[in-house]
Amino acid sequence: MSAKTYILMDPATGKKIELKARAGSVGPDVIDIRSLYGEQGLFTYDPGFGSTAACESKITYIDGDQGILMYRGYPVEQLAEKSSFMEVCYLLLHGDLPTAAQLEEFTHTVTTHTMINETILRLFNGFHYDAHPMAMVAGVVGSMSAFYHDTTDIMNPRHRDIFAHRIIAKLPTIAAAAYKHTVGQPFTYPRNDLDYGSNLLHMFFAVPAQPYEIDPVAAQALDLLFILHADHEQNCSTSTVRLAGSSQANPYSAIAAGIAALWGPAHGGANEAVLEMLEQIGTPDRIPQFIARAKDKNDSFRLMGFGHRVYKNYDPRAKIIRTMTHKVLNQLGKADPLLDVAMRLEEIALQDPYFVEKKLYPNVDFYSGIIYKALGIPTSMFTVMFAIGRAVGWCAHWREMITDPEGRIGRPRQLYTGPARRDYVDVGKR
Ligand code: SDX
Numbered sequence: 001m002s003a004k005t006y007i008l009m010d011p012a013t014g015k016k017i018e019l020k021a022r023a024g025s026v027g028p029d030v031i032d033i034r035s036l037y038g039e040q041g042l043f044t045y046d047p048g049f050g051s052t053a054a055c056e057s058k059i060t061y062i063d064g065d066q067g068i069l070m071y072r073g074y075p076v077e078q079l080a081e082k083s084s085f086m087e088v089c090y091l092l093l094h095g096d097l098p099t100a101a102q103l104e105e106f107t108h109t110v111t112t113h114t115m116i117n118e119t120i121l122r123l124f125n126g127f128h129y130d131a132h133p134m135a136m137v138a139g140v141v142g143s144m145s146a147f148y149h150d151t152t153d154i155m156n157p158r159h160r161d162i163f164a165h166r167i168i169a170k171l172p173t174i175a176a177a178a179y180k181h182t183v184g185q186p187f188t189y190p191r192n193d194l195d196y197g198s199n200l201l202h203m204f205f206a207v208p209a210q211p212y213e214i215d216p217v218a219a220q221a222l223d224l225l226f227i228l229h230a231d232h233e234q235n236c237s238t239s240t241v242r243l244a245g246s247s248q249a250n251p252y253s254a255i256a257a258g259i260a261a262l263w264g265p266a267h268g269g270a271n272e273a274v275l276e277m278l279e280q281i282g283t284p285d286r287i288p289q290f291i292a293r294a295k296d297k298n299d300s301f302r303l304m305g306f307g308h309r310v311y312k313n314y315d316p317r318a319k320i321i322r323t324m325t326h327k328v329l330n331q332l333g334k335a336d337p338l339l340d341v342a343m344r345l346e347e348i349a350l351q352d353p354y355f356v357e358k359k360l361y362p363n364v365d366f367y368s369g370i371i372y373k374a375l376g377i378p379t380s381m382f383t384v385m386f387a388i389g390r391a392v393g394w395c396a397h398w399r400e401m402i403t404d405p406e407g408r409i410g411r412p413r414q415l416y417t418g419p420a421r422r423d424y425v426d427v428g429k430r
Contacts, residue, residue: 006031010040026061043413050309054239055404059092059396060231064310069317071231072096080320085196085226085389086110089168092231092396113169114190114199116177117147124181133384134263136178141171142256152250154402163251164395171391172196175384176203182380197222200388205376217331218375222385224324225368228317229389231396233310237262241394242401243410251398258394259387265304268386270365271372274305275338275379278370283337284344291345295354305366306349312359321367325374334374342370 008017017040021029030053036042046052061070069076072091079088083097086107090098098106123143127136145152148166151159173190180187180203188206190199197219206212232238241258245251262268281290293301308315329336346362349355369382377385401407 004029024056027063037413043415045415048309049234049239054234054410055242055401056406057233057397057400058095059400060233060393062233062310064308064312067311067313067316067319069232076228076316077320080224080227083227085223085230088227088230089392092392093164093399109165110169110196111192111199113165114173114192116170116173120144120147120174121177121187124177124187127181129182129184131182133175133178133182133381134259134269134387136181137171137174137384137387138256138259138263140174140178141167141259142253144170145250145252145256148252154248154251160251160399160402164392164399167252167255167391167395171388172200173203175381175388176200178384179204179378179381182378195219195223197226201375215332217328221324221328221371221375225321225371225385226389228320228364229368229386231390231393234397236264236267237390238394238397241398245398245401246407246410248402248409254398255391255394258390262387262390263383268365268383268390270304270363271369271382271386272379274342274365275369275373275382277304278338278341278345281341281345284341287341287345287348291348291352295352303345303349303355303360305362306355307358307360308363311361311363314361315363317364318362318366321364321371322362325367325370328371329374332374336370336374338373339370342367 003023004021006019006021008019009015010017017036019031019033019036021031023029033044036044044052059072061073062068071079071088072095074083074091074097079091083091087098087103089110090103090106120140120143123140124136127139144166148163151162151166153159177187185207188203190203194202194214198214198216200222201214201218202212234242237258240261241254244257245254265273277290281287290301291303293299294303294306325339329339346366349360354360365386368386369379372382372385373379
């Protein structure tokens with residue numbers, strides 16, 4: 001079907017402006033406004049980019065009204081049930097599900113690159129013991145651009161592959177080193193005989209003083225959580241990676257920028273904020289006062305883990321994690337009163353007219369912290385766990401941006417409402 005044409009008319013002159021629409025394979029059409037400023041001297045205005053397509057992408061599709069999330073066309077529900085995080089990494093990076101041989105080779109490559117340079121390890125000694133793990137991880141990942149000079153040709157496909165493999169392989173090791181630094185324990189090296197989730201648990205919780213037995217339920221839960229966090233279209237941190245990478249900066253520094261953006265409580269930092277909120281609520285009987293605060297325009301408090309820029313329906317990831325939370329807690333033989341608070345909070349909020357009218361549903365961060373807590377991961381590490389899952393999405397989008405034939409350095413404009421031109425006044429005359 002030929003592309004639609006939208007007509008914009010200048011009311012002052014009656015001059016008509018034709019703007020072509022472009023259709024995607026699924027989802028809303030876009031209006032191509034690239035010629036708007038050059039030909040008409042007009043900008044568009046969209047703070048937060050809620051109605052703006054910043055790029056063309058083939059990686060992930062979200063339908064916020066239907067609660068749909070697909071990685072390269074595969075529904076996340078099917079991947080959560082049938083795939084593995086290594087397979088999803090290959091899918092996001094290369095566009096198709098791998099053959100058995102391709103998956104084996106990819107997994108071997110990631111597994112055999114999990115160690116980090118010993119001089120990177122020494123960087124952790126520069127942090128105070130109570131440094132926030134996200135600050136340490138962002139800093140150390142950024143420092144990788146100081147270590148790897150052998151693969152900085154971003155136009156070289158092999159260099160781009162090696163960069164992605166290093167980020168996916170080494171982020172859990174860096175995360176574990178940050179955790180060990182905060183608890184004053186010796187760093188635990190990765191093991192090549194362990195799968196991705198098991199290796200992370202080993203590096204986090206093994207100590208020299210005694211054997212550590214990995215719980216397969218915990219390892220499988222981590223693998224599923226990484227699948228669910230792997231990518232999410234043009235979210236804040238991914239857009240940050242794309243924008244930072246568009247200057248052709250070192251890709252490790254672009255990922256570090258993404259980690260920094262993810263840290264915010266409005267974004268990936270929400271999983272940590274959800275646990276703190278649930279602990280602040282404490283018991284179900286205190287829920288109404290917190291819901292009242294969330295509705296109070298004069299109170300900055302928000303129900304963390306609720307609401308989403310895109311999902312105006314239940315976040316499909318939250319649904320899966322909600323079910324998984326019960327299963328993991330039962331399998332681990334653990335009960336958590338905060339889960340009772342969370343379930344009751346969800347039940348009350350989803351009946352409250354304020355939340356119903358504003359379509360504020362639980363998002364991916366609402367339940368994930370309860371599982372991380374059940375696995376023994378401290379609250380301060382929750383957003384680091386999100387970063388580990390999302391790193392492959394950042395790498396996939398960075399590669400797509402770098403190889404985009406229409407790609408240009410990102411440079412938005414603005415609506416200027418500051419002072420008109422005025423002359424300097426000497427201090428004695430002010
Ligand atoms: C993630 O983009 C992604 O894809 C992100 C993510 C990913 O995978 O990358 O999905 C991960 O970041 C999930 C979101 C985690 N953040 C939180 O849980 C923090 C709490 N949520 C809010 O801060 C908020 O809902 C946002 C940031 C998630 C969305 O903000 P928007 O789209 O800018 O929406 P908004 O702030 O304009 O809110 C619309 C209305 C406002 O009321 P009005 O001004 O219209 O009267 O809803 C209200 C808000 O006050 N509102 C809330 C609320 N979230 C929005 N009120 C109470 N509690 C909340 N949580």
